[in-house]
Amino acid sequence: MRPSVVKAKPADALKDASMIKQKEMMANHYNRLTSSQENGEKVASTFVPGNLNELIMCFDLVNNLPEVNAIQSGLRKQSGAYIMEAERSGHSEDVCTYVKSDLGMMMKGNIGPNGKELPKPDVLLLSYTGCFTFLKWFELLREQYKCPTIFLQTPYMADGKVTPNMIQYMVKQLKEDVIPTLEEVSGVKFDIDRLREYLGKSAKAEDDLVYILQSGKNKPSPIDAYFGGIYYIGPIFGAFRGTDDAIDYYRFLREEVDQRMLKGLGPVTPDGPMGEEKYRLVVEGPPNYTSFRQFWKMFYEEGATVVASSYTKVGGTYDYGFRHDPDRPLETLAEYCLGVYTNRSLPMRIDMLTDYINEYEADGLLINSIKSCNSFSAGQLLIMREVEKRTGKPAAFIETDLVDPRYFSAANVKNRLESYFQMVEQKRSGKGVAA
Amino acid sequence: MTEKTVSEIVARCEALYEDLNFTAAREWKEAEPGRKVIGYLPVYVPRELIHAAGMLPLGIMGGGDNLEVIHGDAYYQSYICRIPRSTIELGVSGRVDFVDGMLFPSICDVIRNLSGMWKMLFPDVYSKYFDVPQTYKDEIGGVFYTGEMRELLSDLEKMAGRKITDDDIRHSIKVYNENRRLVNELYTFRSEKPWQAPASEAYLVIRAGLVLPVEEHSKLLRQYIDAAMAEERPIKDNSKVVVTGMFCEQPPLNLIKSLELSGCYVVDDDFMLVSRWLIGDVPTDGDPVHNLSQAFLHHSMSTAAKYEPDEKEKGQFLVRTVKNTGAEGVIFAATSFCDPALLDRPMLQNILSDANIPYIAFKYAENSGQMQPIREQAGTFVDSIKLWSAA
Ligand code: SF4
Ligand code: SF4
Numbered sequence: 001m002r003p004s005v006v007k008a009k010p011a012d013a014l015k016d017a018s019m020i021k022q023k024e025m026m027a028n029h030y031n032r033l034t035s036s037q038e039n040g041e042k043v044a045s046t047f048v049p050g051n052l053n054e055l056i057m058c059f060d061l062v063n064n065l066p067e068v069n070a071i072q073s074g075l076r077k078q079s080g081a082y083i084m085e086a087e088r089s090g091h092s093e094d095v096c097t098y099v100k101s102d103l104g105m106m107m108k109g110n111i112g113p114n115g116k117e118l119p120k121p122d123v124l125l126l127s128y129t130g131c132f133t134f135l136k137w138f139e140l141l142r143e144q145y146k147c148p149t150i151f152l153q154t155p156y157m158a159d160g161k162v163t164p165n166m167i168q169y170m171v172k173q174l175k176e177d178v179i180p181t182l183e184e185v186s187g188v189k190f191d192i193d194r195l196r197e198y199l200g201k202s203a204k205a206e207d208d209l210v211y212i213l214q215s216g217k218n219k220p221s222p223i224d225a226y227f228g229g230i231y232y233i234g235p236i237f238g239a240f241r242g243t244d245d246a247i248d249y250y251r252f253l254r255e256e257v258d259q260r261m262l263k264g265l266g267p268v269t270p271d272g273p274m275g276e277e278k279y280r281l282v283v284e285g286p287p288n289y290t291s292f293r294q295f296w297k298m299f300y301e302e303g304a305t306v307v308a309s310s311y312t313k314v315g316g317t318y319d320y321g322f323r324h325d326p327d328r329p330l331e332t333l334a335e336y337c338l339g340v341y342t343n344r345s346l347p348m349r350i351d352m353l354t355d356y357i358n359e360y361e362a363d364g365l366l367i368n369s370i371k372s373c374n375s376f377s378a379g380q381l382l383i384m385r386e387v388e389k390r391t392g393k394p395a396a397f398i399e400t401d402l403v404d405p406r407y408f409s410a411a412n413v414k415n416r417l418e419s420y421f422q423m424v425e426q427k428r429s430g431k432g433v434a435a
Numbered sequence: 436m437t438e439k440t441v442s443e444i445v446a447r448c449e450a451l452y453e454d455l456n457f458t459a460a461r462e463w464k465e466a467e468p469g470r471k472v473i474g475y476l477p478v479y480v481p482r483e484l485i486h487a488a489g490m491l492p493l494g495i496m497g498g499g500d501n502l503e504v505i506h507g508d509a510y511y512q513s514y515i516c517r518i519p520r521s522t523i524e525l526g527v528s529g530r531v532d533f534v535d536g537m538l539f540p541s542i543c544d545v546i547r548n549l550s551g552m553w554k555m556l557f558p559d560v561y562s563k564y565f566d567v568p569q570t571y572k573d574e575i576g577g578v579f580y581t582g583e584m585r586e587l588l589s590d591l592e593k594m595a596g597r598k599i600t601d602d603d604i605r606h607s608i609k610v611y612n613e614n615r616r617l618v619n620e621l622y623t624f625r626s627e628k629p630w631q632a633p634a635s636e637a638y639l640v641i642r643a644g645l646v647l648p649v650e651e652h653s654k655l656l657r658q659y660i661d662a663a664m665a666e667e668r669p670i671k672d673n674s675k676v677v678v679t680g681m682f683c684e685q686p687p688l689n690l691i692k693s694l695e696l697s698g699c700y701v702v703d704d705d706f707m708l709v710s711r712w713l714i715g716d717v718p719t720d721g722d723p724v725h726n727l728s729q730a731f732l733h734h735s736m737s738t739a740a741k742y743e744p745d746e747k748e749k750g751q752f753l754v755r756t757v758k759n760t761g762a763e764g765v766i767f768a769a770t771s772f773c774d775p776a777l778l779d780r781p782m783l784q785n786i787l788s789d790a791n792i793p794y795i796a797f798k799y800a801e802n803s804g805q806m807q808p809i810r811e812q813a814g815t816f817v818d819s820i821k822l823w824s825a826a
Binding site: 135146149386 | 509511512514515519543544545547548549551552554556564566568569570575576578579582739740742743749771772773774777778779781784798
């Protein structure tokens with residue numbers, strides 16, 4: 001069964017059409033997941049950075065993303081209890097909290113955001129790019145679910161380039177391992193034209209996504225590319241890339257962004273339209289989800305807008321030109337996985353953040369370092385110093401966690417942010433920076 | 436040549452271990468003009484290729500508990516393991532300024548990111564992230580891996596200013612086969628007579644192989660094994676255990692000694708996997724790069740950084756080690772903040788429980804100073820093992 005298209009018309013209310021659409025899409029998706037068994041649909045679990053949604057859809061599988069479930073648990077303030085549950089069962093306090101949130105959720109009945117039990121996956125598609133923890137995560141899930149596990153390795157872009165050896169390796173894995181096993185699990189024969197069709201749709205939505213993300217170059221920026229950005233990347237990073245729903249969503253969003261630019265408006269925050277844009281920031285690192293609103297508020301209350309962020313590139317670096325290409329269906333999937341932000345070398349990450357500061361005319365870089373995420377965090381202090389050196393703009397460092405509420409100290413974060421904004425002011429008035 | 440005693444050999448190894456200026460490797464380099472040294476981090480690189488280029492592979496396992504980290508902490512948050520910061524310390528303090536290249540094996544995100552940091556901090560030094568396959572079919576992972584090795588070879592050729600022939604590599608494979616045989620001989624000897632070759636000694640003797648030329652290290656291993664066999668040492672009422680933990684970051688020597696003091700005979704471990712990563716001899720005929728790749732794919736050890744494609748095989752490597760060495764229990768020692776080791780641990784523990792193998796677990800850092808809790812925990816473990824086996 002192909003996913004049905006959700007009907008939300010831009011006419012609903014121009015400024016909200018994309019939000020309504022996204023809400024509906026998410027609700028439908030979770031309902032589809034939790035009723036997959038009744039509907040005779042099979043489920044594939046996979047990760048955001050190496051998400052091969054177009055391929056998954058070719059086998060009529062429903063895409064379940066444990067990272068997104070962990071985010072949902074974080075936003076609903078359930079992740080803390082899940083993490084404790086996983087720790088009680090023997091998991092270390094030191095490791096990635098996404099994994100523990102997911103495992104703890106499973107131990108507590110695996111209840112999804114719609115209040116219903118999430119299905120057991122029929123296959124674990126361990127598409128491994130950008131983070132070694134994925135490998136252990138799915139070994140842990142395999143231990144529980146005893147279902148087939150497909151491994152797709154993406155080599156790391158250590159030297160800043162993609163070599164023919166890398167592409168050949170990935171295409172071979174797709175042809176000889178990934179696709180045959182997906183056929184076996186799903187009972188659906190692979191049809192490359194179907195894949196091409198989905199890839200073409202992906203590219204369409206990706207064009208609009210890039211337009212939206214790059215609108216941050218405007219003054220004032222009509223979007224917040226970090227807090228708001230997390231919503232904007234949802235469909236394309238998740239289970240909707242390659243669907244008509246995603247095309248519609250990004251078209252609505254683009255129209256809204258155009259409207260806001262036309263009117264000279266800033267981003268929409270949970271407390272309504274943002275006031276005057278005082279600071280333009282580039283942010284590196286994932287956000288904190290357990291106190292998401294509180295965290296965001298610390299920015300918009302001060303008039304700080306995030307104009308570009310690296311986190312919105314973990315599911316693809318489309319603004320650097322990549323588009324899914326229907327003419328090279330397997331190679332394009334390989335290139336997609338290779339290019340995601342966390343699969344890029346540290347020097348590439350530094351270049352990207354430096355470019356953002358220059359191109360988006362930002363006041364500086366803010367790093368939100370995540371306690372339990374080595375993939376992002378190891379090396380961020382060097383990144384900070386290097387970007388600061390290259391751009392001459394002040395940088396600051398805060399420490400929180402993705403979904404572990406124990407590591408979000410609101411007072412500390414607020415203090416750090418306030419002094420950072422002062423630094424920016426001093427820099428502007430030419431008084432130098434006291435770090 | 437006069438025969439050396441165990442304590443003389445161990446004293447030399449200990450001096451090499453403590454020398455954070457890597458004087459032995461510096462001297463090797465200075466002995467002839469044009470010599471080059473290639474550093475590598477845990478857990479495995481094909482040292483045969485570096486050797487074939489006429490270069491010295493130098494294992495850099497962090498700074499241990501003797502290095503005062505002054506600059507390294509400025510590069511890492513408190514919630515990241517120790518080895519990258521002490522390695523940076525070695526770099527920025529000039530202790531590895533004679534090293535011509537650095538290899539960062541593909542084991543975790545921290546070492547992966549360190550490869551990029553090294554490029555930024557030491558732009559004049561060759562530095563390479565050495566990727567390895569996590570899929571093990573000849574036509575897929577095998578082809579990728581030979582490609583990666585050929586890329587490394589071509590970089591080494593540029594540095595060496597000469598071609599590296601298949602015969603060069605075959606010769607190096609032979610030399611390393613010999614070394615691995617000796618390392619394995621030492622492990623077997625130790626598991627059979629652990630009182631004759633204590634783990635803390637064996638550790639130092641094997642660790643010397645990370646800084647010495649392999650030929651010299653093989654001689655040293657021979658000397659140690661012969662001397663240790665010849666020396667009568669009292670048998671203690673200790674329990675045989677396997678220590679496992681991935682061991683990228685190395686345990687302080689004191690930790691190994693503490694385990695022994697609390698009544699453990701460590702009969703197997705995965706401390707410096709590079710020394711015995713490949714199991715058995717690598718063939719010396721045919722295409723040597725292909726042979727190295729085959730050995731990696733089909734005859735290599737298991738560790739947390741390696742994907743296990745077959746669920747039924749998960750953890751069996753450890754179970755077999757316990758059975759083969761006659762160990763009575765397993766000690767999990769994982770580096771604090773080490774995602775691979777700590778995420779792997781619960782799975783391995785479940786498998787040990789199913790196999791009725793007792794275990795304990797703790798964390799350490801390369802600079803852990805306080806051994807009392809570990810000693811107590813290990814002592815209690817040994818007592819309970821004895822109780823079980825008596826029951
Ligand atoms: S370590 Fe970081 S990138 Fe990896 S799974 Fe955890 S949160 Fe995601
Ligand atoms: S100790 Fe663990 S986390 Fe740290 S560098 Fe080694 S493998 Fe990576």
